[in-house]
Amino acid sequence: MTADLVVVGAGVVGAACAYFASLAGLRVVVVERGALAGGTSSAGEGNLLVSDKEEGPELDLALYSQRIWREDLGPHAGLWEFESKGGLVVAASDEGLASLRELSVHQRRCGVEVRDVARDELRDHEPHLSPGLAGGAFYPQDAQVQPMLVVAHLLRLAREAGARVRTRTEVTGFLRDGDRVTGVRTTGGDIPAGAVLNAAGTWAGGVADLARVHVPVLPRRGFILVTEPLPARTIRHKVYAAEYVGDVASSDAALQTSPVVEGTGAGTILIGSSRERVGFDRTVSAKAVGTLAAKAIALFPMLREVRAMRTYLGFRPYCPDHLPVIGPDPRAPGLWHACGHEGAGIGLSAGTGRLIAQALAGDEPDLDLTPFAPDRFPVAEEALR
Amino acid sequence: MTYQMTFRGAAVPAEPGQSVGAALVAAGILDWRTTRVGGRPRGMFCGIGVCFDCLITVDGVPNRRACLVPARDGMTLGDDAGDTVGREDGDAGHV
């Protein structure tokens, strides 16, 4: 078996890259050590957000991805329960509201649609919101998908375009010709390839190590609560507190919880999500799930009597500067990366896949990839690992 | 003594010590809610609190396991919409 491109990892990022590369005419093989969507892509929520991003390269990528989700992938939207439900960010205090307004000024400049929502308009958007809030902002572009269905259907469509998907096959090393990467070694044999894309999510650092290059991707744990099914449209949008934006951008290792509350097609409410840096610890943290529940109740008092059916957790793949790694690795020609998307990989996957396919085909990508360069990390920071 | 409960307006007797679900079954009532997607009738299935099929509104509190809740005199079972999933709006979870 030979290929133009081997994609390491069948998460949402790998699936999107495989899909767009296949459409571009490349012969693609996806190699996944577990099951499809078995990593972080089945352990998060499915929000496609612009609202939580500050001005900068990540927001540019998020806006670009919005376009790809709606245009290039638009015809398939129904397959993965794409819903353009909009996001409502609420502030509890007047100071919170003031910084929310300030954020939105910058966001608007970058092309984000934002509507200010006054205190007394909040309940028109969300009838069950706590009456005590100061105000908010509505982001109509915020949308939602079912991530596992995204992965499965993108891979199905890629297969239809000629790609092959090999699950339960682990990449254990690289084929090299000098510095050049010429394929992968796997538990199922060698696969020579013109290019190899590291889309191994939270584990991408380990895959990069196999190629003797350094990419600092680390796990940031998050818990999510799932409630009993409620009547449709009990909670209509994705609702979160303004403090969330600060948490997302934070580098603090300690537990941070900002409630992000949203309904799903199945009637359950998802309440996400905590952020803490505790390695790959999978034990349920009573503190994290308790705090999530408490803060969700503060937003929606009616949730107090609603029951949680389960919790789950995942490990966001994050880099020290909170930007993903996207593009060719000059240190190992033939090796590419698309990883480190932290808490936004579902949303950013579509744009990432499209950009990677353009660059692989030798075209000028629609967005400048320089901010996402794999070798951008200062050596000192690498030594910290 | 025999307890008297009401289910959707009708009287349902119960022996002290019986569960709400048992009393309904004994009264020939086999289903008391409908499913979210298919609108299918559901009642008692596992009988021991495991399957959650028998969810019912008891005295206004939704989604209680009928097989476990002990019957009490004067209880009101089921809600007006006849659907234990419903919390407040009339469209009560029928998707």
Next chain:
Amino acid sequence: MPDTYDVAVVGAGPAGLAAAVESAAAGLGVVLIDAAGQPGGQYWRHYDENHARPDDRRGHHGLRTFTRLRERLDVLIGAGRIRYLPGHQVWLITRGEGGEFTLRLTPTTSPATDGTDGLSRAETARALILCPGGYDRQLPVPGWDLPGVMAAGGAQALLKGHRTLAGRRAVVAGTGPFLLPVATGLARAGAGVAAVVEANGTLGWLRDPVGTMSVPGKGVEALQYAALMARHRVPYRRGTVIREILGEGRVEAVRIARVDRADGRLAGPEEEIAADLVALGWGFTPSLELPLMLGAQTRRDVDGSLVVVVDDLQRSTVGGVYVAGEATGVGGAALAVAEGRLSAVALAVALRRAPESSREAVTAVIRRLRGEIRRGRRFAAAMHRAYPVPVAWTRWLTGSTLVCRCEEVSYGDLVRACRDLGAQDARTLKMLARPGMGWCQGRVCGFATAEIAACLNRRETTAEDLRPLSTRSLAVPVTLGELAALADDAPGG
């Protein structure tokens, strides 16, 4: 801060009662927590004692053992050596820095109807003996969501626990010896039992030398049931399964068919039998959420169910966590009692509470219990081999047959998720098609979903297929209000 007990025993069925009584007798401080309102578990289920009648105990087996355990329990509770918390479900167990376990409890019928505040509470203990038992194992069949279809154990629970006959004309179907007490129980209570539909052959295990020799009393019990079946003229249809359950809005009839003896493929002519109650059971399957929550290792047992791995002292692979009863493998009440006892004795020895002087006696007790357990396991294995889930059972399904009752996922949905979307295992199937995501969190559909995932991918079911559908991060649903309380009292972790 609550007291720290030496041991928390979860479950007051045969295993848990024995474990609690034996632990306390050995001098351990015990808290015994059980979801049910009164002790006995599934096997010794009985009518609310506050309103008891003499005939409530008819048809109960092994009552002598229960009565003895019960008397000892009452004495030990009275002496303050067992704290008994009935009517409470353990929904979360976490472990502190010092290795102690914190168990979060919620009233079973929360919000409480009995005047208590209905709030969560916590208990801590240095060790655990988990005896959570199990429930009827189910295989989907067309029409099984019709009102009037119940789990076999559920029909029996209505009878034993609530004096309620679930129908006038019953068909009891599935496999295993448990179908007999259910059928005879219904018959004795006045129902017509139109048939017992048994997928497997004869009472084969009676002729299985290993099986009968292991636990002699069992043979006698089976013959008693056979006699009862004859007395009530209950037809016993062997090598037969229900093809479809028929009815408009409720059960009216079943269609049965003979199956191939080797693999359970449908083989014979179909026949319709009128019924207003269908009681289904394919053996039992254990409740594993608590052991799995703690990280205990599990394996697939002879009967195909996931069970906890324990050593010959009932120790799981997690330090300080003992497991006894159905959770270590379905094997009946007598075995559960022996395991409960052994776990308690072993724990007492581990905590050095067994007095030095009685060391020899303790060793003898351990040896005797181990022997009893070995024989019980051998018997259970023989039974499981005589009453397997037929290999070809998924062929009875149609595209529209509901597999997951809670989320209304059909067999066709699962086939599509495997064929079109590439789901190769149960976890992926769950992610893509939602079986196991509903209120019961896969308790009812988990076994079937795991088997379907394996079968559609043309391989044997593995423990890895079963595990994701047996794992539940919260053992039972709790309100967000109860969860929120964790934020305050949880020390960091």
